[in-house]
Amino acid sequence: MLLNLSERVYQSKLSSTVGIADEVARLREKGHQVVDFSAGRAAEDTPSYIVEAAIQAMNTGHTHQTMAKGTTAFRKACSIKLERENNIIADPETEIIATMGVKQGLTIAMLSLLNPGDEVIVENPCFVSYHQLISYFGGKSVPVPLRPENDFRWDPEELESNITPRTKAMLFNSPHNPTGIVHSRQDLEVIADIAQRHNLYVITDEVYERMTWDGHQHTNLATLPGMRERTITIMGLTKSFAMGGWRIGFVYASPAIIRMMEKLQQHLITSCNAFVQAGAAVAFAEPPKPAVKEYWQNWQEKCRFATQTLNDVPGLTTRMPQGAFYAWTDIRASKLSSEQFSRRLLQEHQVAVIPGAAFGSVGEGFIRITCVKSWDEMKEGIYRIKAFVEKL
Ligand code: GLU
Numbered sequence: 586m587l588l589n590l591s592e593r594v595y596q597s598k599l600s601s602t603v604g605i606a607d608e609v610a611r612l613r614e615k616g617h618q619v620v621d622f623s624a625g626r627a628a629e630d631t632p633s634y635i636v637e638a639a640i641q642a643m644n645t646g647h648t649h650q651t652m653a654k655g656t657t658a659f660r661k662a663c664s665i666k667l668e669r670e671n672n673i674i675a676d677p678e679t680e681i682i683a684t685m686g687v688k689q690g691l692t693i694a695m696l697s698l699l700n701p702g703d704e705v706i707v708e709n710p711c712f713v714s715y716h717q718l719i720s721y722f723g724g725k726s727v728p729v730p731l732r733p734e735n736d737f738r739w740d741p742e743e744l745e746s747n748i749t750p751r752t753k754a755m756l757f758n759s760p761h762n763p764t765g766i767v768h769s770r771q772d773l774e775v776i777a778d779i780a781q782r783h784n785l786y787v788i789t790d791e792v793y794e795r796m797t798w799d800g801h802q803h804t805n806l807a808t809l810p811g812m813r814e815r816t817i818t819i820m821g822l823t824k825s826f827a828m829g830g831w832r833i834g835f836v837y838a839s840p841a842i843i844r845m846m847e848k849l850q851q852h853l854i855t856s857c858n859a860f861v862q863a864g865a866a867v868a869f870a871e872p873p874k875p876a877v878k879e880y881w882q883n884w885q886e887k888c889r890f891a892t893q894t895l896n897d898v899p900g901l902t903t904r905m906p907q908g909a910f911y912a913w914t915d916i917r918a919s920k921l922s923s924e925q926f927s928r929r930l931l932q933e934h935q936v937a938v939i940p941g942a943a944f945g946s947v948g949e950g951f952i953r954i955t956c957v958k959s960w961d962e963m964k965e966g967i968y969r970i971k972a973f974v975e976k977l
Contacts, residue, residue, distance in 0.1 A: 601943035620966035642863030655683025710944030760908025
């Protein structure tokens with residue numbers, strides 16, 4: 586008999602987002618006409634000027650490993666972007682590192698911070714992979730509710746009451762997947778105050794930073810007084826530039842943390858792909874081109890279409906997201922659990938969504954709908970949801 590495999594991995598859950606998207610791919614291969622509102626993957630292809638830059642890089646010998654922390658060109662482009670869009674002056678040599686997407690940024694953030702038993706406060710609901718990424722590296726995630734009655738925001742007293750002598754960091758996501766809230770400056774001031782009084786690090790997942798709607802503004806925690814040294818800012822191009830398959834992002838953090846991450850990248854991945862970094866550098870070096878802005882405009886319109894249409898369905902309540910591109914739909918009136926609702930919707934109407942419970946206990950009673958599919962798919966899927974609920 587062989588020895589047991591890793592208990593930590595064995596005990597961890599499959600990713601609902603990637604798992605359901607994979608299930609959709611299998612069903613489609615068998616000929617089922619499934620509408621895929623599961624993972625947050627946009628229908629659009631990467632804008633051609635970015636693709637061209639990567640092709641040119643491949644044709645001119647950028648087919649080798651790069652520095653573990655990323656090419657100088659990519660890191661410089663990240664610092665130009667940070668200054669232009671975030672008012673952050675970052676040294677590309679010491680404060681920026683390239684990552685293979687945001688999940689890989691989170692991976693090296695956890696590895697850099699955590700000792701066995703360290704606790705990380707996360708939002709409940711939160712992105713499905715946070716708990717796993719924390720536990721794989723010996724940490725413990727401590728979910729603190731974002732209650733619907735509190736507009737999906739942390740209650741400052743409840744947040745603070747979850748801090749223990751083992752708390753190392755807080756991790757939050759804004760604009761927020763799945764609820765669609767954008768943390769206000771006031772929300773960030775609460776986090777900054779607690780972090781400083783309890784000497785904690787804060788990891789901010791800002792992958793949706795470019796997607797804020799109806800005048801809502803994204804603020805970077807790292808720009809608040811006293812937060813530069815203790816904030817690990819994780820950003821990506823995967824969502825905003827429709828570059829999901831490229832797996833590219835970066836971390837902005839203090840030189841001490843970046844040095845740790847550089848060591849990790851040397852051992853974990855050697856480097857991000859050279860030609861991917863070349864394309865990404867072009868995307869960041871200049872202000873987003875009209876083609877990209879059009880995507881964002883389109884995504885906002887699709888979010889509005891989905892939320893408005895769903896709000897006309899008795900028994901469903903959906904708020905226009907302030908940011909990111911998910912409709913977070915309240916299905917409590919259906920009396921079905923989010924898992925039952927999602928299962929039946931897939932089986933009976935071939936529409937894949939993510940059950941809210943996958944994001945944490947507070948997500949029960951909600952489903953998450955990705956609103957960045959083609960217009961045809963958006964309309965078909967939303968009408969099928971309507972038909973499903975009307976017959977319940
Ligand atoms: N972050 C996206 C989502 O929440 C993509 C899926 C994933 O990487 O897990 O659907």
